[in-house]
Amino acid sequence: MSDPVRIGIVSISDRASTGVYEDKGLPALKDWLTAALRNPIEFVPRLIPDDQAGISATLVELVDTERCHLVLTTGGTGPAPRDVTPEATLAVADRVMPGFGEQMRQISLHFVPTAILSRQVAVIRGQALIINLPGQPKAIAETLTGHEKASGIFAAVPYCIDLIGGPYLETRDEVCKTFRPKSALRPQ
Numbered sequence: 001m002s003d004p005v006r007i008g009i010v011s012i013s014d015r016a017s018t019g020v021y022e023d024k025g026l027p028a029l030k031d032w033l034t035a036a037l038r039n040p041i042e043f044v045p046r047l048i049p050d051d052q053a054g055i056s057a058t059l060v061e062l063v064d065t066e067r068c069h070l071v072l073t074t075g076g077t078g079p080a081p082r083d084v085t086p087e088a089t090l091a092v093a094d095r096v097m098p099g100f101g102e103q104m105r106q107i108s109l110h111f112v113p114t115a116i117l118s119r120q121v122a123v124i125r126g127q128a129l130i131i132n133l134p135g136q137p138k139a140i141a142e143t144l145t146g147h148e149k150a151s152g153i154f155a156a157v158p159y160c161i162d163l164i165g166g167p168y169l170e171t172r173d174e175v176c177k178t179f180r181p182k183s184a185l186r187p188q
């Protein structure tokens, strides 16, 4: 039986959070994670505006109070003045994981030339990994899955969570093939 996992999913959008348009971020995150993971998942969802203090407070709550081991955000990573997700994420970080942002921009260039406009970051807070994804709902599957020439960033997430003391995540190979060193594989 796979370990259960609590995952925070955070959609950050002024317009979706005030009902100007329907939020497509939370459903896209939920669909992708449900298809990819074999573990029983408890989602802790939040739909919030692009407010730096509010984003930081939400991330702290999801990790410190709700005990999520993984938090994925979508939106607010671009260069517009209201895009403050990276600043809010860095403000609650114990450590920064630059490889995730580097790899996501690399993957995203395959889909859009504006990939370089995303300032997305990933950080560790306590025993949780927090990752920013761009706001376009389609960017969620693009960056998590990758494409034929570049593996998606989720391939590295289970081993990262092992290393920070979280649950053992198992993925469905047809959606996302996890990589772990042989020494880290749990016997079936």
Ligand SMILES: Nc1ncnc2c1ncn2[C@@H]1O[C@H](COP(=O)(O)OP(=O)(O)OP(=O)(O)O)[C@@H](O)[C@H]1O
Pocket: 011, 012, 013, 014, 015, 016, 021, 022, 023, 024, 025, 026, 050, 075, 076, 077, 078, 080, 082, 134, 135, 136, 137
């Ligand atoms: N949560 C969402 N649900 C549906 N579509 C979204 C969402 N977030 C972003 N989008 C779409 O992706 C585009 C780029 O996202 P971005 O995060 O830059 O939004 P924005 O222009 O800052 O506005 P807002 O914060 O009000 O969503 C948006 O203009 C919108 O078309």
Ligand SMILES: Nc1nc2c(c(=O)[nH]1)N[C@H]1C(S)=C(S)[C@@H](COP(=O)(O)O)O[C@H]1N2
Pocket: 074, 075, 076, 077, 078, 079, 083, 107, 108, 111, 112, 114, 115, 116, 117, 118, 119, 133, 134, 135, 136, 138, 139, 140, 142, 143
């Ligand atoms: N995979 C992927 N990455 C992407 C995009 C996309 O459509 N797909 N959009 C880009 C665009 S247009 C912008 S402005 C930045 C920042 O988007 P955000 O402010 O919605 O987070 O992400 C970029 N990265």
